[in-house]
Amino acid sequence: MSKVTLTKVLIVGAGPIGLELAACLKHAGVDYLHVEAGQIGQTMSWYPINAHFFSSPERIAIAGLPLHAPDQSKTSREQYLTYLRGVVEYYDLKIRTYETVTHIQRLSPTGFHVTTTKTVYHADNLVLAIGDMHGPRKLNIPGEDLPQVSHYFVEPHRYFRQKLLIVGGRNSAVEAALRCQRVGAYVTLSYRRADFDLEHIKYWLYPELKSLIRAGKITFKPQTVPVEIHADHVVLHSPIENRQSKIPSDFVLLLTGYVMDSKLFELAGVTLKGENRAPVYDQETMQTDVPGLYVAGTAAAGTQVRFHVFIENSHPHVARIVQALTGSPPPDGLVNPVARDFALPES
Template sequence: MELMIIGGGPIGIACGLEAHKAGISYLILEKGPIVNSLYNYPANMQFFSSSERLEIDGIPFISKEAKPKRDEALEYYRRIVTSNQLNINLFEKVTSVRREGEGFTVETDKARYHPGNVVIATGFYDLPNRLGVPGEDLPKVSHYYKDPHYYACRKVAVVGASNSAVDAALECWRKGAEVTMVVRGPEIGQRVKYWVRPDIINRIEEGSIRAFYNSTVTEIREGDIRLQTPEGPRVLPNDFVLALTGYRPNFDFLEAAGISLSEDEKRLPAYNPESMETNVPGLYLAGVICGGMETHKWFIENSREHARLIIADLLRKKQADPTQKPTR
């Protein structure tokens, strides 16, 4: 096999499509269902991008509205996989990648592979940024939000002020939850979807949703949460906590594969932007994983080009060394 693609999200699928067109043998490994990260998005989520910006390989994405919703995206990417009969193993989690000889050894929870090259396109949605406070592991705390019905008629604290936090706060409130937002900064995030930000600000100003700005959670208990606010400590009755404070790439996985990361807080991985090849020969990055902690820098629309760059580099290498043989 010439190429192993780790991650079956939109960018991993795009890499598979490019490899298929180029006649490069490949396998995509996805630890969950097709586009696992999108599957775990909130049920009613609407994308910031319009449908044409989510397209891959020029395949039209037709949606009811200009900005598609989660279910439409799931259908779009699923049809691409099935219609093109992409070579993909689902529900197979990669545990390690290491360079050995002229290729790699990739181990999963089910098998061991020896591809000639590897693309890591795993995104960043799997590891939440934890609050690091007592009680964070209580059953009532979640770092992911799915559906507002579960929280109806309950006291819900939403920690964060990004798109996911704002969507959760508004949807839960509209289903009858008593919602309190805990925001570390002085305002709702500036990158919140432009058609949603005025809505949450108005709900806060009218008192429908309570917000504590410049505040942090200091402890979570069974029946309440404790905050540190500009006015001092506060204790609020509470049934559920949605800690939607963002997510980060799996840096341990990248470093174990030999990829160099910057030593500052950005943790940027080393790669050549013209080929997407890292400091490890034959090991490539694609998609939002390239941004380190700057998870807002890369999206489907501006990283789908990574697939073309990677396959073009592999073809250049094959032309430079026609005797090169793929490993098994």
């Protein structure tokens, strides 16, 4: 193994919140290093092509740099990735990309040995800004690993004139159903509930979805769950009717949510609580119950069953960590103040 690199702070994860923190620590002159398993904004990079954020642009802007959408609307995946690259260039942030943290060893009395796929770090403090979407929530049914089955909707074109079964009833599934129907796919939507929960889908999608279902352009199978996937069909089970039906399908999208991999927290000895397995941390500092280990961004929420931690209400995490590590808050404007100034729910 290569020699150990020393640092006062190691940030893990270069999503928007990890990047905002890096800009602040650099500004404060803190000795820090930053590693990222993929490319910066890795989580956004697997959003569907041309997907739009639900949040308004000013709420997901970071590090004091304005974010504008060309049409004054919501920001697209492509615009946001462009913006994040600009933030990194503007502050000249050094990020060790394509380097995954694989192991954390807590040292006595303080500090950590952090092993990555490339080297080992000795960090006095560690910030896990690793997000909460490490993998799909699997159904664990036969056929889930077949090649025509995916847990990620990337782009609609591949489903043109194909029979597509989509499983799920929240934003990802509903948006995929609408976009794929529009490109000429024959869409069936299976959802375990009787109807869609308006709190969980973008409000402008709902009327459109309902009218396409009414018009017979999307086939809706409420209160059904897939139990087997075969090369040319999926078996749906209806617990209410206690019967099974075969749905012919060329492709299957299982859009049933994502889960967090809490391995790094476990390795470091952080207590995880509740059904979300959220790390225990101090609200004032974001320090977990392991001294010197901080959590930032959506990772603070664990696996979110009901989403309540987003980019916009994670900005304060950055200010708290900067204060805890340096003794001073970041200067006005460097951390997005939106959430502090307007305590609105997700917009």
